[in-house]
Amino acid sequence: MFCVYLLLAVLLAVVLLPLLYIVASSFSSPEAVSGGRVLLWPVDFSLRGYHAVFANPQIIQGYLNSLFYTVVGTIVSVTMTIAIAYPLSRRTLVGRNVVMTLILFTMLFTGGLIPTYLVVQSVGLLDTRWALIIPQAIGVWQVIIARTYFRTAIPDELIEASQLDGCGDLRFLWSVVIPLAKPMIAVVTLMYAIMQWNSYFDALIYLKNPDLYPLQLVLRNILILNTTGGGAVDASVMLQRQQMADLLKYSLIVVASVPVLLIYPFVARYFTKGILIGAVKG
């Protein structure tokens, strides 16, 4: 028993220490951070980093964009996932194996970057907010979890009973299935939300208008400020960029992580339940 706790404590430390370091650094002066004086407690307490973050219009705009992508994207994704997973879980649906195979196929083979781009372009999504929401709306993994959950947690007897009471399919989905599937929905929602919040590559490829950039893209652009640049960068420019990056780096990471850290505790209690039902009994 002791060994287990020791092991878990070590694991906790491995995960927690870098987090604490980032938080402590974000409240320290940039000089103290680059001098290596910050460990787990702020040195030369300073809020300059946070001032700079909230003074930068690109960061604020990016933050709002990310919130939009996360909220709208998650709602769309969860709705679509339930809409496809529930019918597939019903044994009475003809051809469900074919549909499922097609879905699984995309897990192994994808069209690749350029063809996907061409599709997004030809349906006119390029450089719109929907380019970040629609192409990624359904995750195969989440569909499998949802389908398995529906299959195991909703007994056929329930359907028969509801049908006897004169309940249609939609009503059954809304009044019986969804309330019963809350833990799974919570898990899937969390997965989609985190995916949307963290994603930057789609935005990088599909967006051209900087006003639509999500936070992660802005964040990345700032974090790489002092790592790019080869021989021919002016020293004075480099010094300026370095100062800006030093100032913003840690506070920006904290600001960008807060929403995820906030929603996680509320969903965490469903997590084990949802994942286990989705995976083990499948």
Added chain:
Amino acid sequence: MSVRISRRRRAAIAGISLLALGLAACSGGGGSDTAEGKPLPTITGNPAVTLNVFAPQSADTNLATNDFTKLIKQKFNLTIKWQTTTFDGGPSKEKRQISLASGDYPDLYLLIPWVDQFTTAELLKLGNQGVVVPLNQLIDQYAPNIKKALDSTPEWKAMATAPDGKIYGMPQWVDCFHCSYPDKLWMNSAWLKKLGLEQPKTTEDLRKVLQAFKTQDPNGNGKADEIPISANVRDNLIPYFMNAFIYDPQGQNNSGGNNTTLVLNNGKVDVQANKDGWREGLRYINSLYKEGLIDKGAFTQNPDAMQQQGNHGGSVILGAGTVMHSGIFVTVGSADGRDQQYDAVPPLTGPSGANYASYVFPSIPGATFVLTSKATPEKQIQAIKMLDYIFTDEGENNGQFGLEGKAWTKPGPGDVALDESLKPSFKQIPLKPGSKPRNSGWGALAQYNNTAKYRNSEVIDTNTHSQAGYERKLFDATKLYAGHEDKAQIYPFWKVWIDPSLANETATLQTNLENYIQQNSLQFVTGSKNIDTDWDSYVKGLDGLGLKRYLEIQQTAYDKVPNK
């Protein structure tokens, strides 16, 4: 490690780029012979034109609301629709290549060489497909300043002109004096003074100095916490030392430089990495490493980690660093003034009398200003007029820094140019640290006609200890190195256009050779390979990776360079 990864990533990107080029062949196209033969229309005045421009945008700039964008609108009646990408080199390249492959490309690409730019191979291919429009005629008719600049800087013209005589895109010319000699040694003079030592002149002097740094507690805190010398993955430690044994053309790791150590031997292309001098250099560096004089992290840490050594809280612990400028490892204008303790050490003389300094060509071959077939002749003309304005000194100041009076001014009485022999011509207005970005200029997007004369006539503070005078400190320090390069041996890779059908093969050979040389150098230095017993198999390994073929390709291409 990170060196290796970045190389691999580069190889992967190269792969994608070829795929993208292949696809561009099917989907791209359009009016391919618009610019050839047919004379350009004559345009007087400035018709209203809207230009789609693909450009990287940094975190502190908003190109759409930028002052210089407004100035361009006002001057040329040119409305720019920006399609932005980030400063992140790899993804930025992918985005550009996808835009080409999908046929969804803009009128104009306006890029930054150290983020991502068109390679010479891409220019030749896209030029043949008619996707890229040659600029020759446009320059002749509408861009007197560009014409003048190219004619007065033959190296630039040679770099920009493809073997068929066409200019498929304009590369930036940044004649940065201190960047041309990136492999400098910055040493703590306060420590030298304390220990009663002089700056080292020979390789053996240096050994004694480093030994003293390690053992005699120069920072006086009673602890043996001193790091005699360090470096980072971007500022390679080897070239500075190697130059005391054999001319090493490598330069900084990611300057787009010459990491296969190509040189010229009486007109024959050769590499340095299999010569006896190279072996002796490695033997020397290995002996320093064995004595524990070189920091163990010097070959693996990133610049941030080196900053932590240089800015170490409490006592100063770093004795020296082989970096382009000391600001890489210590904050310029630090609270305790420690950054002023570091001074450049001139090239060392080795046992055989070698006393070289690496010269790195400061511009990167390729192109950053590239017009496509999507642009109508009218758009092309207005775009080249804009670039022509950027080529003037005034346009360059406004473009790079921002508007006059806001970001720069004419020099006042008593102002001194960076090169004191020149008449000062402009002065930047520094931005207070922590204040809001100005968003007045385009920065490196407008850095074209950066000749030595332009750069060196900028007014810089004469106090080299202040942050404002930092550029002057570097200028002065670089004089210690300039002239030590072996001019006869420099391989002018910037003028050499490799045949596009061989570009793929050359890139693969080059990546393999670079990795091999880099890895083996480190193994010899750190002692995991023995310099006496493993050398022959190392040299054989180079041949096994196709060194002969690589040199043959380079030689053929070099022989075709018109004005050597």
